[in-house]
Amino acid sequence: MTDPLATVASRLAPVFAHLAGELDAEVRAAVADPVVRPSNRADAQVNGALPLAKALGANPRDIAQKVLDKRPLVGIAEAEIAGPGFINITFADDFIGAELSAVVDDDRLGVHRAERPEIVVIDYSGTNVAKEMHVGHLPSTVIGDSLVRIHTFVGHKVIRENHIGDWGRQYGMLIEHLVDLGAEPGTHLSVGDLDAFYKEANVKLEQDPEFLERSRRRVVLLQSGDPETTALWTSLVDVSTEHFNRVYDLLGVLLTDDDLAGESRYQ
Incomplete structure (x- = not known):
């Protein structure tokens, strides 16, 4: 079983990398991480829009919206923008069900x-x-x-x-x-x-x-x-x-x- 947070990060990373594309390589490497973390406000929270927006001189909520406009999480989770530019993630039931089914069929129960x-x-x-x-x-x-x-x-x-x-x-x-x-x-x-x-x-x-x-x-x-x-x-x-x-x-x-x-x- 893949860590659901890692799945979200892998889906968002190309979008963040694209938005950071015009930045200096060293800066781009530092801010292209979606920064997906557990959250007490949702299943997970994406915090990477804030440092990316700072590097671009843009509004964090606008950057968060540009990320979501690419629809990278279709079939995985619902997402909404909160606060100064956080993206709250709520995993879809079908996604969770599929992940759990994979665990049941795995001799190691998803433990790597x-x-x-x-x-x-x-x-x-x-x-x-x-x-x-x-x-x-x-x-x-x-x-x-x-x-x-x-x-x-x-x-x-x-x-x-x-x-x-x-x-x-x-x-x-x-x-x-x-x-x-x-x-x-x-x-x-x-x-x-x-x-x-x-x-x-x-x-x-x-x-x-x-x-x-x-x-x-x-x-x-x-x-x-x-x-x-x-x-x-x-x-x-x-x-x-x-x-x-x-x-x-x-x-x-x-x-x-x-x-x-x-x-x-x-x-």
Whole structure:
């Protein structure tokens, strides 16, 4: 489907070029554009008669009338002159119907491919390890996925990225709490368990200075790649990722494990 505004512009451009024919080439190039824009007073508005009239030393309404006298929009739209020389455009029903019929028969529904495909990075969802997803994640997840689909459809190369929270002091705190509870790598946990343990660990952190110090040491162990700490951290990420994927499947979004880009990547 051709943009209706572009159709109007293409029909009017030769008329504007003819009227500007005696002007200097540089001036002619600047004022021969019909300047078709959306309008709140009609379907569209042609504003080019004003700069063309100024260049010609003529009345803008007279220039607008000369444009319409050439009947360039027959079968496309009704046109009337308004104000100092604007041309208000109201598209004909038959024209709109024909354009819509063409869209219905088009596999792409009239959506053109991008002339210059680009690389587009879309960071969305942004969940946190060891915490259940909540309603606050829905806008980013759903809108982000919609943008991914739109940009892909028009031909851009889209990089999906889910920048999850999976690193920092809070994970040293949670892992230390899990160790206190007797958890080991491979212990079966749900994300609901982790959410509850996270809250318990926060309370303990505020009330127990010794636990605070152990949590700090655990962060250092995590950052230095201690095998036991890393294994427990990995289990947190795995359990959380399974939870995220169940929600993503329910929502029908495109995010996969390959799109994860946790804070741990930048440690």
